[in-house]
Amino acid sequence: MFDIQEIRSQFTILNQQVNGKPLVYLDNAATSQKPNSVLEVWNKYYTELNANVHRGIHTLSQLATEEMELSRRKIQKFINAKHDFEVIFTKGTTEGLNLIAYILTQKLKKDDEIIISYLEHHSNIVPWQLLCERTGAKLRVIPIDENGILQLDYLDEYLSEKTKVVSVNQVSNALGIVNPIEEIIAKTRKNSDAYIVIDGAQSAPHFTIDVQKMDCDFFVFSGHKMYAPMGTGILYGKQEILEDLPPFHGGGEMIATCSFDGTTYAGLPFKYEAGTPNVGGNIALGAAIDFIEKVGQSNIQNHENALLEYAQRQLLEIENLKVYGEKANRTGVVSFNLEGTGISSDVGMILDKMGIAVRTGHHCTQPIMDFFNIAGTVRASFAIYNTFQEIDSLVEGVKKAQRMLS
Numbered sequence: 001m002f003d004i005q006e007i008r009s010q011f012t013i014l015n016q017q018v019n020g021k022p023l024v025y026l027d028n029a030a031t032s033q034k035p036n037s038v039l040e041v042w043n044k045y046y047t048e049l050n051a052n053v054h055r056g057i058h059t060l061s062q063l064a065t066e067e068m069e070l071s072r073r074k075i076q077k078f079i080n081a082k083h084d085f086e087v088i089f090t091k092g093t094t095e096g097l098n099l100i101a102y103i104l105t106q107k108l109k110k111d112d113e114i115i116i117s118y119l120e121h122h123s124n125i126v127p128w129q130l131l132c133e134r135t136g137a138k139l140r141v142i143p144i145d146e147n148g149i150l151q152l153d154y155l156d157e158y159l160s161e162k163t164k165v166v167s168v169n170q171v172s173n174a175l176g177i178v179n180p181i182e183e184i185i186a187k188t189r190k191n192s193d194a195y196i197v198i199d200g201a202q203s204a205p206h207f208t209i210d211v212q213k214m215d216c217d218f219f220v221f222s223g224h225k226m227y228a229p230m231g232t233g234i235l236y237g238k239q240e241i242l243e244d245l246p247p248f249h250g251g252g253e254m255i256a257t258c259s260f261d262g263t264t265y266a267g268l269p270f271k272y273e274a275g276t277p278n279v280g281g282n283i284a285l286g287a288a289i290d291f292i293e294k295v296g297q298s299n300i301q302n303h304e305n306a307l308l309e310y311a312q313r314q315l316l317e318i319e320n321l322k323v324y325g326e327k328a329n330r331t332g333v334v335s336f337n338l339e340g341t342g343i344s345s346d347v348g349m350i351l352d353k354m355g356i357a358v359r360t361g362h363h364c365t366q367p368i369m370d371f372f373n374i375a376g377t378v379r380a381s382f383a384i385y386n387t388f389q390e391i392d393s394l395v396e397g398v399k400k401a402q403r404m405l406s
C-alpha cells in the first residue's frame, strides 16, 4: 500500500490556499500536477546538461542525448513496445493524432471510410475531418446509448473493405468511460485491413498499457496528464507501418542525406522527429514514469477507482443531480449537472470560491454534449494524490451551489 500524505508531500503546488481555502485540485483530466522528482529532473537538465541532442561531438550534447534515449527506453517498457524506435516524441496527443492523419493521406481515396466514435475528443475528430477533405473519404461515427456506452452493433455494420482507419479513445475524457477497445480491435482486424489508432490520453495515466497485446497500429498520449511537463507526448507506431509511411515535418534530424537533387530520410524514430525536440521535457517524462512505477500502477488504479466510487455514491444522494455515464464502466472522472439550476460554469465558479478546482463546459467533446442536449457538465477528475476528504469538500460544495442557484 502507499502513504497518501507522503505522496502529497511530493507535490508542493497542492500545499496552498486558493481563495482562502485549501486547494482541492480535481481537474486532473485536463492536466495533472507534477511531483518534485519530475521538476528536479527538468531543472537539472537546464542547470547542468542543456545542449542539443544527436548533433554534438561535445560532452554535454552526448550526455543530453543519452538521457533522452534512456527516457525513450523507459517509455518503450511502460507501453511494452517491441522496439525503442517505435516510440516517437511529440508535443502531445493532439500532435500525435494530426501526424497520423497526415501521413495516411496517400493511403486513402474517395469513398474510403474512417470510423471514430461519439465519445471522441475534438482532437480525434477534426484531424480525420481534414483527412476526409483531402481525400474524399467519409467519416462514420459509432453511436452511444443514454449511458454513454458505445453501440458496437454499428461497428459491425460499418466495417468493410472500405474502412481504412478506426480511431477511438481507450477512456473518454468527458465522461471517464472505459471503452471496450479489445473488442473494437478484434472486430476491426477480423472485418477490414484498417489502421487502428488508440487515443490513450486518459488511459496511460490510469492503466497498464501493453501495445503489443492490444495489437493496435498506433497509440498516442500526452505527458502532461500523467505527471510530466506540458509539451510532451508520445506516438507509438508499429515498425513496419512507420517504415512504410512518409514523414510528417521536414527539417533537421529527420534526414539521412539532403541535397537539392533530393533527400533521403533518417531511420526510425528520427524520421518523425524533425527539428529540436523538447529535450528537458522528454527526459522529465521518463522521471514521471519512474514516479508512476514507484507508486505502483495497481495502487494508482485502485485508489482512483475508490475515489470515483465514493464521489459518485455521495453525489447521487443529492436530489436532481445527474451523473452522465452513471451505469457505464468508468475510471478517474465523474461528470454531472445539477438539473434546474442553470449552467455548469455557475457551479464551477461557486466551487472555485471554496478552493475546489473542477472543469466545466464541453471538455472539447461537443458531440457528447449535443447527444445529451446540454451545454456542458461539471467534471471532477482524480489523481493519485486526491483524498476522500477532498471528495467530501466537493460534495459539500455542490450542495452549497445547489442552495445558492435554486
Ligand SMILES: *Cc1c(COP(=O)(O)O)cnc(C)c1O
Pocket: 029, 091, 092, 093, 094, 095, 121, 123, 124, 169, 171, 172, 173, 199, 201, 202, 222
Ligand atoms: C486531453 C486529450 C486529448 C488532447 O490532448 P492534448 O494534450 O491537449 O494534446 C485528446 N484526447 C483525449 C481523450 C484527451 O483527454
